[in-house]
Amino acid sequence: MDIVIGVDIGGTKTKIGLVDKNGVCHEKTFFRTQDFPNLEEYLNKIKTTSDEMISNFGKPVNILGCGIGAPNASSKNGTIENASNLIWKGSVPLVEKLKQRMDMPIRIMNDASAAALGEMLFGGAKDMTDFIVITLGTGFGAGIVANGRLIDGYDGFAGELGHVDMTMGDGRLTGLGVRGGLEAYVSATGLKRTVTYMQSKYMVESRFRDVAYNDLHGEDITRAAEEGDEIALKSFDYTARIMAQALANFTAFTQPEAFILMGGLTNSGKWIMTPLEKYFNGFLLDVYKGKVKLLLSSMEDKTAAICGAAALIWENHRKSPLQ
Amino acid sequence: MDIVIGVDIGGTKTKIGLVDKNGVCHEKTFFRTQDFPNLEEYLNKIKTTSDEMISNFGKPVNILGCGIGAPNASSKNGTIENASNLIWKGSVPLVEKLKQRMDMPIRIMNDASAAALGEMLFGGAKDMTDFIVITLGTGFGAGIVANGRLIDGYDGFAGELGHVDMTMGDGRLTGLGVRGGLEAYVSATGLKRTVTYMQSKYMVESRFRDVAYNDLHGEDITRAAEEGDEIALKSFDYTARIMAQALANFTAFTQPEAFILMGGLTNSGKWIMTPLEKYFNGFLLDVYKGKVKLLLSSMEDKTAAICGAAALIWENHRKSPLQ
Known part of the structure; x- marks a missing residue:
């Protein structure tokens, strides 16, 4: 075998x-x-x-x-x-x-x-020649396929999209020190940072008022959203909006048929996907509207x-x- | 023949x-x-x-x-x-x-x-397999080559980078109504808009105080920079900074060996290129530093x-x- x-x-x-x-x-x-x-x-x-x-x-x-x-x-x-x-x-x-x-x-x-x-x-892109895989874990990773081939770049470092600055130099720092870098917002870590930020911005009650940053876990944020916790809901909305803007920008680059999402943040299911789809279709340029799928990975x-x-x-x- | x-x-x-x-x-x-x-x-x-x-x-x-x-x-x-x-x-x-x-x-x-x-x-990319051509005229256009092939996208609309939002939804509108779209800043038209913006922001004297928006021409802005006009110099610096951030972002996508620039704005020569190179190398992620060339097109x-x-x-x- x-x-x-x-x-x-x-x-x-x-x-x-x-x-x-x-x-x-x-x-x-x-x-x-x-x-x-x-x-x-x-x-x-x-x-x-x-x-x-x-x-x-x-x-x-x-x-x-x-x-x-x-x-x-x-x-x-x-x-x-x-x-x-x-x-x-x-x-x-x-x-x-x-x-x-x-x-x-x-x-x-x-x-x-x-x-x-x-x-x-092996997965959901078997018949696709143009798609982008997004991994949403500790960081934000991307694997880009165009013309049926993976894009490597000049010496193999293409797809470092977690370090794209979406803020004209006026945003959070990533672990690599990139100001405004996408993964400071859109990743499992980014979601934690946003839950913390939302507590500073709004005075509403939240279960997270009793939880330290280092004790924050993705599953708890999902559970809080299910219970209607406003800080959790605002955090998913904020994360989804920035992610939608990023994916709309990436669409203008290679016009993929689909984004395939995987990693820890996607375990939050509809709490991230519902606002993501709403914002994404709003941000897309007319010429792309209705043509770009947002899929969750079917791989185990x-x-x-x-x-x-x-x-x-x-x-x-x-x-x-x-x- | x-x-x-x-x-x-x-x-x-x-x-x-x-x-x-x-x-x-x-x-x-x-x-x-x-x-x-x-x-x-x-x-x-x-x-x-x-x-x-x-x-x-x-x-x-x-x-x-x-x-x-x-x-x-x-x-x-x-x-x-x-x-x-x-x-x-x-x-x-x-x-x-x-x-x-x-x-x-x-x-x-x-x-x-x-x-x-x-x-x-026919031009400067004869031996390259990964590069991006940027056209800077009325708008901002891009032609992306990776793995030696042009990237078309799922149905032929890849490379619409003039409509990438760099501002998290808080910027100028492009002609297509995209808020924060790159070409509202980085193009011959964008430079004119910036010259106008700079006159609103600063009180310094400038030859442009006597020129209406519709009478602004790229050559005049270049000439004013040569004469040390502060509004012109600030405008080139501002344009170059946003362009540098955009090109650094694009580098994280396909990691091109070079960007090849052409179109009206490039006629401003060093006034755009000198600040562009300075900012670009500052914005690049470490893994790309010193590896990405900024070239002017050699085509007639x-x-x-x-x-x-x-x-x-x-x-x-x-x-x-x-x-």
């Missing part, structure tokens, strides 16, 4: 799985990224974890390669560069070093771009990132006989 | 020329678009003008086709749709109607996208649009033996 090893490198967890040609993740496991401040030991851990999974799998497998999704990854250089939420600093030649341990094709890509490839091969939450990473390798195998 | 007919449809003039495989425009002429409110007569005029040029040319020619650049053109549909500065309203099936008169391959494209193809085939001003239009046809002929 042909199999690709998919690796999703996150600031907290590293997830690994074995993915078949239909995007089914057969084995999966994870370990804590932060337990391996030493890069060499981290790479050894990826190697031993993969080997264990393959031997546990039961059936004989033919490993086609290893695909990796990571923040701030350059697909062209095979590196991770200055990722603010990873332990290893500077430029990390991950592909080169992993190849010394695993003798197979290895590719790395920005995690949101990998997610876009995953949607194209827990394995979407692994399957996206594996898609980096599957992409090269599914082109001719299968697709 | 192989020749392509290039047609640039503008609100004021329609320019037509005969373009060879090296992007040299051998014959060129123009007529006033507004003289032909009747579409059928307009298309007849294109046909007779082309025929005259071909018979005037002297040498025998082999016509490969006709490429057309126009505002609000959809390459996928072969139409011009709701162009605010053209006479014919609604959806105009230009390619279909012109084919009834001219029996040859005919393609139409957004004028800025055509300019990008022109740069790729008067024929660039015609050659860009002709590139739509030449693109299909130069791929194999020539390139």
Whole structure:
């Protein structure tokens, strides 16, 4: 059975799985990224974890390669560069070093771009040539597909849309110090910041008056909205409005057929989606109105990132006989 | 000799020329678009003008086709749709109607996208696979190339970057009624609006205190800057700052190797370029710093649009033996 090893490198967890040609993740496991401040030991851990999974799998497998999704990854250089939420600093030649341990094709890509490839091969974008995947977690990521191909950029750093300034230089700072950067508003973290901001702006009662910033969780904000908490409702509205403006702006760039949304913030369901759709259609230029879909990812939450990473390798195998 | 007919449809003039495989425009002429409110007569005029040029040319020619650049053109549909500065309203099936008169391959494209193809085939982007052409005239247009291919979008309306809102909904209105739209600031028209705004904001003396808005011309603003007029200098600085922020945002999208600038505003030379470069490098995310060039188009001003239009046809002929 042909199999690709998919690796999703996150600031907290590293997830690994074995993915078949239909995007089914057969084995999966994870370990804590932060337990391996030493890069060499981290790479050894990826190697031993993969080997264990393959031997546990039961059936004989033919490993086609290893695909990796990571923040701030350059697909062209095979590196991770200055990722603010990873332990290893500077430029990390991950592909080169992993190849010394695993003798197979290895590719790395920005995690949101990998997610876009995953949607194209296995998910809701199977028949699309122009779409954008938006990941709404700690940050705001984007994977852009146009003319049926992922947009990498001149040296592999396209799609850093969380750092687009929407405010003419007069807004919140992102973790990277970008003033007015989109992810300071539109992300799970951005929503928390907005709940805090709304408490400063309005004097209405709210359950959040008794909760410190560090104790704020996305699920609680959703629950509060369900209970009619005004601060929660205002926060979703504010977040959705800025996101709608951003997506309307992005539409003018590549005119995607759809935006496919995934990540923590999308778990808030209608509380974010209903105002988002209302504002989005209002902001769209006439020439785009009614033509751009807002979709939630249909990929399984827990394995979407692994399957996206594996898609980096599957992409090269599914082109001719299968697709 | 192989020749392509290039047609640039503008609100004021329609320019037509005969373009060879090296992007040299051998014959060129123009007529006033507004003289032909009747579409059928307009298309007849294109046909007779082309025929005259071909018979005037002297040498025998082999016509490969006709490429057309126009505002609000959809390459996928072969139409011009709701162009605010053209006479014919609604959806105009230009390619279909012109084919009834001219029996040859005919393609139409957004004028800025055509300019990008022109740069790729004949101009400063010959060796680039990722770049963006910005046209700064009455409006703000963009032609985006990524992975070596022009980005059309889902139905041919990608690159409408003049209508991106940079102000979170709190800015000037564009001609299309988009609040905060980029072209209300960054274009020849935007510069005029800024000169007027600066006179309202500051009390300093300026030669423009004696000039009405409708009498303002780009060349005069450049001349005033050369004379040290403070309103002119502040206006260039303000325009350049917003443009720099926009180009830094666009960089996060497709990470181009270069922006290639053309159109009326670029005639102001260093008055726009010097502050633009300063702000641009300041706004760029670290991962892009020093990697993105700001270039002025090297195409000849008067024929660039015609050659860009002709590139739509030449693109299909130069791929194999020539390139």
